[in-house]
Amino acid sequence: MSVPLGYIFLSAAFLLIVAMVMMLARLIGGPTLYDRILAVNSFGTKTVLFLCVFCFIIDRPDGVDIALLYALMNFIATIAVLKFFNYKALNVDLMAKTEGREDT
Amino acid sequence: MSLFVTLLAVAPSADIALQSGPHLDWFVFIRFLLTVASLATGLFFVLAGTFGVLRLPDFYARLHAAGMTDTLGAELIILALIIQAGFSQMSLKLMLVGFFLLLTSPTATHAIAHAAYKSGLKPMLGKYRAASLDEES
Numbered sequence: 001m002s003v004p005l006g007y008i009f010l011s012a013a014f015l016l017i018v019a020m021v022m023m024l025a026r027l028i029g030g031p032t033l034y035d036r037i038l039a040v041n042s043f044g045t046k047t048v049l050f051l052c053v054f055c056f057i058i059d060r061p062d063g064v065d066i067a068l069l070y071a072l073m074n075f076i077a078t079i080a081v082l083k084f085f086n087y088k089a090l091n092v093d094l095m096a097k098t099e100g101r102e103d104t
Numbered sequence: 105m106s107l108f109v110t111l112l113a114v115a116p117s118a119d120i121a122l123q124s125g126p127h128l129d130w131f132v133f134i135r136f137l138l139t140v141a142s143l144a145t146g147l148f149f150v151l152a153g154t155f156g157v158l159r160l161p162d163f164y165a166r167l168h169a170a171g172m173t174d175t176l177g178a179e180l181i182i183l184a185l186i187i188q189a190g191f192s193q194m195s196l197k198l199m200l201v202g203f204f205l206l207l208t209s210p211t212a213t214h215a216i217a218h219a220a221y222k223s224g225l226k227p228m229l230g231k232y233r234a235a236s237l238d239e240e241s
Contacts, residue, residue, distance in 0.1 A: 005188070008140060012181070015147050019154040026157050026166075034220040035163055041212050042157065042170045046150065048205065049181050052198060056185050061194035068201050075208035082219045 009057050016050045037081055044074030139184045146180030149173045162228040163220060171213030178205050 020043055027039035048071045055063035084090050156169025182202040189195040 005136065005139075008143065012143055012147055015151065019150055022154045022158055032163060032220075032225060034216055034223075034225060035166065038163075038167055038170055038216055039157065041216065042153070042174055045174045045178055045205065045209060048201065049150070049178055052182060052185055052201060056188070056194075061192075061197060064194060064197040064201060068197065068204065071201055071204050071208065075204075075212055078212045079215055082215055086219055086222070 006057060009053055013050055013053045013057065016046055016053065020046045020050070033085060037078060040081075041074065041078045044070065044077075048074070135187055139188045142180050142184035142187065146177045146184065149177030149180065153177065163225060164217065164227045167213060167217055167220075171210065175206065175209045178202070178209065 023039050023043045023046065027036055027043065030036045030039060048067045051063055051067035051070065055061060055067070080090065083092065083094075150173065153170050153173030156173070157166050160166045160169055179202055182198050182205070186195050186198050186202075189198060
């Protein structure tokens with residue numbers, strides 16, 4: 001008796017791809033900018049999960065490093081895009097004391 | 105398409121062999137059950153969050169649907185992979201991925217909500233609402 005674990009992980013990867021495609025619909029048709037940023041962030045999380053499951057299916061632990069890198073870069077990209085659309089520039093010192101605007 | 109054919113050919117190599125009869129390996133069997141339960145719950149949360157992002161009417165409601173379910177679903181799916189990987193190098197890497205997802209996902213959700221509120225995006229309010237701070241003072 002053999003448990004079809006490979007097929008279970010394969011169907012999990014397929015369902016993750018379905019979720020990613022549905023998130024692309026929100027990314028394309030989102031009404032506001034923040035909907036799109038949210039869709040990109042969630043898409044990145046699902047990409048990390050898909051990479052982990054995929055590396056488990058093909059039984060090579062190398063790709064989990066790529067998943068780790070992708071998780072960190074997804075976070076940094078989200079913060080950078082939010083900062084750019086808040087200040088209309090990326091070269092802003094966030095630690096500097098601002099006069100006039102007490103909270104940005 | 106050929107990728108899927110290759111995957112279908114590769115998939116049985118990841119099977120675990122369960123001996124039938126009186127010599128059932130209970131450790132493998134319980135590990136299999138835990139893996140399937142955790143994976144199914146995680147996939148349920150991820151798909152529910154995706155449906156919420158597609159269907160809910162307001163940005164903040166969509167953020168609420170995506171932010172929480174992505175964190176819990178990701179942790180559960182990675183937990184399933186950790187259980188199945190056993191005590192190995194891959195398990196340590198998966199723990200690192202889960203740790204960073206646990207740190208960064210709520211932070212990114214909070215940053216998106218904060219930026220949207222600061223930019224003047226108003227939430228869609230219903231009939232029942234909390235008392236506003238401006239009206240009280």
